[in-house]
Amino acid sequence: MGGRQGLRATAWAESVVGEVSRTLAMCNPEAALLRQEEIFSTTLTQNIINPILKPLLLADPEPSDPCGKECLRLLQQLHKNAEQLLDVTEQSLLSLRQRSCCQPSKGLEAILLLSNTNHVLQAHMEYIKSYTDCVVVQAFQKVSKKRRSHRKALWQLSPGISEGSEGTTLCKALHQPLVHHVQKYVFLLLSLRDTLDEKHPAQELMMRAVTLFGNLESFMKQALDQAVATQALWPSLNSRLRDVLCAPTHRLLQDSQDIPVVVTPLQAERVLLFDDALVLLQDHNVHTFDLKLVWVEPGQDKCVLHILTPEEKFSFVSSDPKGQVAWQQKVTQAVCQALCDKKDLPVLGSGQEPSMPPEYRSVAYTFHREGRLYQATYEGDWYQAKPHGKGTLKWPDGRNHVGDFCQGLEHGFGICLVPQASEDKFDCYKCHWWEGRMCEYGICEYGTDKVYKGYFQAGLRHGFGILDSAPQAPQTFRYTGHWERGQRNGYGIEEDRDRGERYIGMWQADQRHGPGVVVTQAGVCYQGTFQGDKMAGPGILLCEDDSLYEGTFTRELTLLGKGKVTFPNGFTLDGSFSSGTNKGLYTQGVLDMAALPPDPSSTRKRQLGLGAFPVESRWQGVYSPFRDFVRLGCPVELQEALLGFHVQSSRELHKSQEYLCGERSDPKDCMGSMEDILTELPQHREPEALQQYLRKALSNSRHPLGKLLHTLMLTFQATYSGVGANKHLQEMAQEEVKQHARELWAVYRGLLKVALQRQGQTLEEENMETRDLQVHGLLLPLILPSFYSELFTLYLLLHEREDGLYSRGITNLSLFPDTKLLEFLDVQEHLWPLKDLKLTSNQRYSLVRDKCFLSATECLQKIITTVHPREKLETLEKTYREIEATVKRVLGCEYKLPMDDLLPLLVYVVSRAQIQHLGAEIHLIRDMMDPIHTGGLHDFLLTALESCYEHIQKEDMRLHRLPGQWGTRELW
Template sequence: MPLQTRKYQIGRVSHTLAMCTSEEADLLRLEEVFSTTLDRIISLILKPLLSADPEPSDPCGKECLRLLQQLHDSAQRLWDVTEQSLLSLRQRLYHPSSLDLEAVLLLRDADLVLQTHVEYIKSYTDCVVVQDFQKVSGKKSEFWRSQYKAVWQLLSPASSQYQDLHQPLADHVQKYALLLQSLRDTLDENHPAQELVMRAVTLFKNLQSFMRQALDQAQATQALWQTLSSRLRGVLCVPTHRLLQDSQDIPVVVSPMRAERVLLFDDALVLLQGHNVHTFDLKLVWVDPGQDKHVLHILTPEDEFSFCTRDHQSQDEWQWKVTQAVCQALCGKKDFPVLGSDRKLSVPPECRQVTCAYTFRREGRLCQATYEGEWCRAKPHGRGTLKWRNGQNHSGDFCQGLEHGFGVRLVPQASEDKFDCYKCHWREGKMCEYGICEYGTGKVYEGYFQAGLRHGFGILHSAPQAPQPFTYTGHWERGQRSGYGIEERNSGERYIGMWKADQRHGPGVMITQAGIYQGTFHEDKMAGPGILLCDDDSLYEGTFTRDLRLLGKGKVTFPSGFTLEGSFSNGTDQGLRVQGVLDRAAHPPDSSSPGKRQLGLGAFPVENRWQGVYSPFRDFVRLGCPGEMQEALLGFPGQSSKKLHKSQEYVCDERSHPEDCVGSMEDILKELLKYREPEALKQYLEKALGNSRHPLGKLFCTLMLTLKATYSGMGSNKHLQEMAKEEVKQHACELWAAYRGLLKVALQHQGQTLEEESMETRDLHVHEVLLPLILPKFYSELFTLYLLLHEREDGLYSGGINNLSLFSDANLLEFLDVQEHLWPLKDLKLTSDQRYSLVQNNCFLSATECLQKIVTTMNAPGKLKVLEKTYGEIEATVSRALGREYKLPMDDLLPLLIYVVSRAQIQHLGAEIHFMRDMMDPAHTGGLHGFLLTALESSYEHIKKEDMTGHRLLSHRDA
């Protein structure tokens, strides 16, 4: 290189350095020296140590190798960060225009530099604590003799070789703090890097204190091992321990455990009794100053003892040390810059959300069980998991050492890979309130518990593959079926009635393939008199055997009205034998005939049937609708499919799907107050009842389960129609009462009161608001019963419809004596010549199509409105035919309505009429709806009779 060029470059570098402070140049040189030192430590000491014996066979050698590897890795990371810092300083010094001072790594990422230093000193002190270097030195003395010169040049002559590997780091950090302090003094107060430099100075000064403390603790811990027996040393000598206090320095007396020596480490409290070692995890240690002077109370999961000191100063010292150590253990790292440097007493929380594991040793229900979770005052408290050695485990909420709140418990069965899974709410260690249990046998119970037993309303399903599958829906008492309940078996049998001690006991109804029985059961068998209704509407009234066979005195009433009264018996091979009197005086069937007989009404008062469903909601309202108890008290229906399917799913705070979310209970109550006007209330209740996350929706879904269990499927029986009808009405009343209960609580939260509601007002709301909303959900089961009950009548009606359908419109209108001027010929745009050749089913078409909508409407008020619109369409059609407004009198309306009904051809009109009559508001009986329904009934009866007089119509048609 030409001399002039070289002089120019040297001059440019000198000019660049002149733009930076001398402290920055000193930092650069400091980093260069430290980087070289670290590189030599790694290459001359750590790597040779690791490669000298890469695969030791003894456990001690493996542990030594692990610690050395840890020290090597932390030294390598420290070297990498030092190189990055060096690079940023070079860029700053040689290209100051491209890098501002605050972008230098030491200032920009001071925390990163600090952390790598902390990791190195921790790895180094781990080796010191377990005397790793001494062990390595003894095994590799030849190696150290060969490396002595290089190590001597690396460290100071006074160093003890590898034991002073921390010294270059300590010197380096000290120089960091001094140079950064000088750099801060040279900067202007408004310099952008001023705050960063001040922070870096503080961090590295703190690091100096931390390093001194860490080394002192490591050396004190190393010295401790020499005072212990080899057996105790083998138990306690682990690299993570750091001695904080020794009772030989500040004596304490431990009672009642009478420990000979107390050692406080940074992660454990240790009591020594001869060769016995009692170790307590500091995360599970609570410290209370005693009421007596110089006493500290120590609380742990299974042990409680006291430290008695000689004076108040000793008590303060132990209390401060133990308390700070507990705080440090809970944080998961040492206090920085130094443990309790400000001597302020930190107070660890009583309730600790840090997950800690502990295995119980004492005899009792938790013996050998391991709890991992949150704690409070040395007891499981909060969320956690409890595992027993036999495979049983419980995950959920705990309170003061007991399962309390929602939890999932798995209990292994004798057979392999099968568990009983209890997904329940718990109170004081017992299952309580709502839960779902999936048994290893395949059975599933969903319902309420009390003191660990099924109690209240619940549903029990057998395994689908069981020899005799069944489902029980009903009430329980202390683990047994008791009260009102329904049991259904896959064979088609269904029992509806009372239970006691897990047996059918009391009044009951039994539905079998032979018919439907009603009587009194005793200890699972029928006892005393009863009745049997067969599918052909034959009725037996008398006594039965315990297995439901006819035996003894009885009476049979046949559908024809004949009766047979006498003694009945079942021969072994001869079938049923009867000795009695046959009364041939037939009586025509009427509404009181066996086919119309309704069962269960007096035996099971409707207000008493489902108290186990209503009661939890009443309790919920009585307690003020607490949000935390909503699921426990109103758990139904079927959360197992959504939020309780997996045993650990409870840990998710958001259990519901977004589309199901209705907000907190407080939000629900606030929203309730916004919708009190009639139309707004209807919309709100419709939304609430349709949402299974809403309290009203939960209650409604549970009521739907009970109705389906009682009246749907193969066990559906026409003789239960009246029972189902009154049950639906009762549900509507209870739902309205539930809404009023929620409204009362919502008003109380606002400091208001709810006015009492009269019986008339309640009935009005039930029929006009609730019934139209809930009937569509109950419609399938309820209307099926109406169809079965009125099947014979509707059969006659269908025959009449078929006969009437054979005639043209003109013939039918004429036959029905509809006055000719009311015929809507203009609507059909017919000429006078076409008068007697009308196209069939085009007359009164709008009214016919309107009436057909009655089939697709699933509540009584809606059906009545359809009927009202049909009436309006008939009047409108007649008014157009007359060219003026015309109000139809009953004499004119009835034949026209018969015509429309015959053309609408509604298949089960009798069932529809009885459904509307039963479910309509009683207040409307004398109004327009009552009048129209009476007219529709008259039309139905007229058409039903036409089946027997069809020949008259045929002859009229021929004429």
């Protein structure tokens, strides 16, 4: 009876205070706000913090059980938030006092409630959150059982409380003052706003504060309702489930006991929707699904709702459509709030939450089901409950994959690190992926320090690629060639740096198999058929001195059985060969010494690999990706997969996130994206514009033509540089350069065809003759510099003997003064440019050197500064014009030089120009020149130059006479 009287008295007192406050608010809202802050500050200190929270913290200061420790932690947090709320209230009270008493001139903007509303709201929200956390786990009830000293304080606040109701009384005492306080904030702020003029500067701040505190009131009501509903859930669960699910962060939103659903195919007994998780209870098992990774899809049946999660897909089946709609709304709203990290309306004014959760999300998740992703943590973009977009996968064993994903699989560019058994060793795969497997172009740096750069298919090396061993490996090698299903297969080049050997030929199942050539550092070459990595059957051997062996070999490349040796002097040895251990080579046969010495040209014809490896089939693995790219219409999404990428390759950065993110160059750099390339291409079809465009494209590795040329340069260097610089490979290299030009032209035509098709146009067909003219006249001059160094070296080696004879002849001719040499070469005396000879007082014509035909000589010397045959032929033509111009000046009239006059004059100019390796230059011009020049002036002048070269090298002129039609005059 006394308790009820006390409650009635308290209620009457509150109503009186409320009436007084309303009356005060009508008269002076600012004074009412000040009074309200004073009351709330006193309430926090005298009714909440000191009499309740502090004694509760002492109820069990050092609990030993986990439950007690959790309750103590929550009460400590609540006490901390109450102190913060008191501090904010005191700050607000101070701002109101300063305005009303000390500094009334200050505007309303100085009031904390208006100037920093968010700060005040945040303190209220944090308090109510920590309070509801305690309510959810029944912290007040559990602690109040252990300490009774606060009963007196509770009795003063609520007289007549019964035994066992302390927890409920605590809940009311700790939250009701806050609820009433926020309600009065809204009322008083509205009253204050009504006193202001519509154009008052504080009007906008006032409206915002009213809105936010109204939102806070709604937030508090929902938070309290959810906490009470969640607290009421626990008694309906057994102790095991309660221990798993009872957490202060959980808030119950929906229970299948209220709106029944059947879960298929999981057959869950009960469904619980919390604000952060969807929980299915099944046979004492708990299946928990993070709401941020839950997708909701209505089924075709109005009673069915599909739920998608990263590792499960199930459906809710309701008995009627209303149940399906209720669950769909509840789950959808919960997912939206979980993604926005909100419990209710946007209290701090950050905008309304979406009515539907986004299909694309960015969340971290660890996979728990057995399978490919077991225990892996994915952090990145999701779509329809599957990794989709950019993300990172990390396994506990150290594996990492960073890159693009599609429908749950690695798809697009990615970098994968796979740890090796040894410490700090990783295999690093930087490549493109297709449905979870490596494909297209990639770079792999292995823990063994091997590096592979090339193409993949279905996770295996497939197509063209380069595998390089570590520099410090016991056996260093490099393989450049074709792969099939992870093994060397097709045409390829392997260099064994330790043995100083290079194998050029066919492979099968990772072994040398089929026709092949072995080139050694000593200049010895083998050609034959290989099986199981060894040469078998007949073959040929070419030595550095041009000795030739044709016959059979052992698997270790030693001579065995019938064979024939042809020596450089023409002698032949035909018989049987054998070798013993440390006993050298034995032979029994016939030595023929009657044969004539071989023609040097026949020695040059001893070229390897021509019939064994048709030039059209050597590098199909390089050409094919570009052909396929063009055939598919140059899809933009395959541009990087074709052209490759630039990534950081420092091994020290393997573990850094910056490295994993892949510092790749943008495929749109330099010449733009593929769309830009195709748009620009048709604009450059005139010869001059096309040449400029092709030069620019070929020099850019981000353009299909530039990338193809760069790759072909790598194959050329792998074949013909270093050990491969062997004169017997010259013709093989020469035809390869021409084939590369044809393939590049085909790619250009394919790109142009695609570009025109996109503009609704067609590309006219090109006949063989037109194609050859374009290849030799337009493209070959542009690409030859890329191969020139290796190619010209082969020409130098092949024509070394002839150039040696030529050099001795040039040396001998250089001993002649000008007039003596002109006389010796039978140059008609009336053609001598004696006016060019400037004599001093002690000089004679017979002793002057290097003055006659000086302009022609200097012009011819420029032939070694050019690369392409066309440029060299143009230099030769200019030399011819300079000779004619000099003769014209001497004679004072036009004069067409006949061959009898031109040839000795040209020999004179060649001898004075002293061009090294002229034979190599001439043969390169002849082999690589444009067929259009055949039979023309350039062909005629090249023939004349060849004749001069041959005459100079035929005779040692210092000791003998110059042969031929130019006379038999003695040197002196």
